[in-house]
Amino acid sequence: MMISSEIKIAGIESLNTKLRDWGLDFVQLDRGILETGLTKAEMPGISLQHISFSKKIWQRGSPPSNTITFGILTSDEAEIVWNNQAITPTTLELFGREDKFDIVSPAGFSALTFSVNYDELMQLKEQCGFPLDIDLISLAHRVESANPLTLNKLKMLSEQILYLQPFENAPHFAEELKSDLSYLLISALDSPKVHRFPMIKLPRDRLIQKAMIYIQDNIATPILVGELCSQVYTSARTLTRCFQSKFGLSPKEVITYLRLQAFRRCLIENPQLKIYQIASLFGFWHLSKLTQDYKLVFGELPTQTRLKMT
Structure with a gap:
């Protein structure tokens, strides 16, 4: 079953409360009324969300436990730097199972996140025959320069899941979308064009x-x-x-x-x-x-x- 919903956010405090699984502690670092967009889709083993901010935000927290979370920037307003590595619309972020994040996003920030249950990802890897070390991937945060075509497919499929509803009367179609999404995420990691950047602390x-x-x-x-x-x-x-x-x-x-x-x-x-x-x-x-x-x-x-x- 797939449940998609657009959530109304009254302010940064409301966001911190709505996304309790993320252990958020977001702080507004800009003047004026904050406008926040949050749309979520829940599927067995996978949580997809699209989030946006109209103001500069200091983002701190950690992804849901026992998941490997992927992030894709969908806005071009400004380059974001985390642990001294650039995050752009052509990079794929990975958050480990015990990872924490600490990043300052500019006004106009918009991103997609995909939190995949660890066991779900292991099962998919075996089914598709991908030679990936999921345990190694799940250890810590990384930024990867992924295949632009794969990233574009992920964005388009995410838009279809989040905004082209309903799925209640088409459970098989919903399951197909979930399978396609999982396959694209794991294939993005398996791409020979992937370049891994180590995280550097200064x-x-x-x-x-x-x-x-x-x-x-x-x-x-x-x-x-x-x-x-x-x-x-x-x-x-x-x-x-x-x-x-x-x-x-x-x-x-x-x-x-x-x-x-x-x-x-x-x-x-x-x-x-x-x-x-x-x-x-x-x-x-x-x-x-x-x-x-x-x-x-x-x-x-x-x-x-x-x-x-x-």
């Missing part, structure tokens, strides 16, 4: 990771850039260069976005608390400045966020 990545741990541990208090520099043992110039490289933002801007996002999450999750009470919990002592910054980032007032919840 000292910059470790510095950013340390800074983020400190920010998250102290998210409820105002954090000065100088304070952050002393905690990670680096200069303001070096920290700024690292943050600009990853986020396209200064450390101060990233701290502001993260603190406002945490405030917004608390605002949504704790309707029994007054806005000024939540503000004090996060060290926002000037409500007028908080309201101004909040509207600048999210395109609405805290009171409007609350009204949307009722």
Whole structure:
């Protein structure tokens, strides 16, 4: 049986909740109202989804457990770099069974993801006779330059599954589509034109990771850039260069976005608390400045966020 649905997303917090299997912790890093698109199709052993964002998003999370997840970029707005490797519409991403991802996507981002049950992929490999080491593939994240023709077929088939409904009255047709999708995914890995790029961690990545741990541990208090520099043992110039490289933002801007996002999450999750009470919990002592910054980032007032919840 195949179930396809378009899911309405009210904001980044709603997305994090809707995709619980992905353990998401997405953060908006752009000003204005975020528009998010999410369409999913569930098949036995395979989950397909198309997701898009109108704003820059810091994406963190992990694919569903015991799956091998494939990703294809479907937007051309900007090149995305993850672990110092370029992700483009001509590359195929692979996420291992225990993998985590950490990526900053630009405004206009759009992508397809395919999460295939590990046992399903092993069975398909045996049926089709592909000489692939699934266990090796499932170990860690990789970016592969795949056959453009295969990628285009995957995109077209995904569009048919996601948007050309219904399948309830044609179960055999749905099963054929699932088989075709599985075959294309595994054949993309078996292509002789595949080029594998190793993931590279730089000292910059470790510095950013340390800074983020400190920010998250102290998210409820105002954090000065100088304070952050002393905690990670680096200069303001070096920290700024690292943050600009990853986020396209200064450390101060990233701290502001993260603190406002945490405030917004608390605002949504704790309707029994007054806005000024939540503000004090996060060290926002000037409500007028908080309201101004909040509207600048999210395109609405805290009171409007609350009204949307009722």
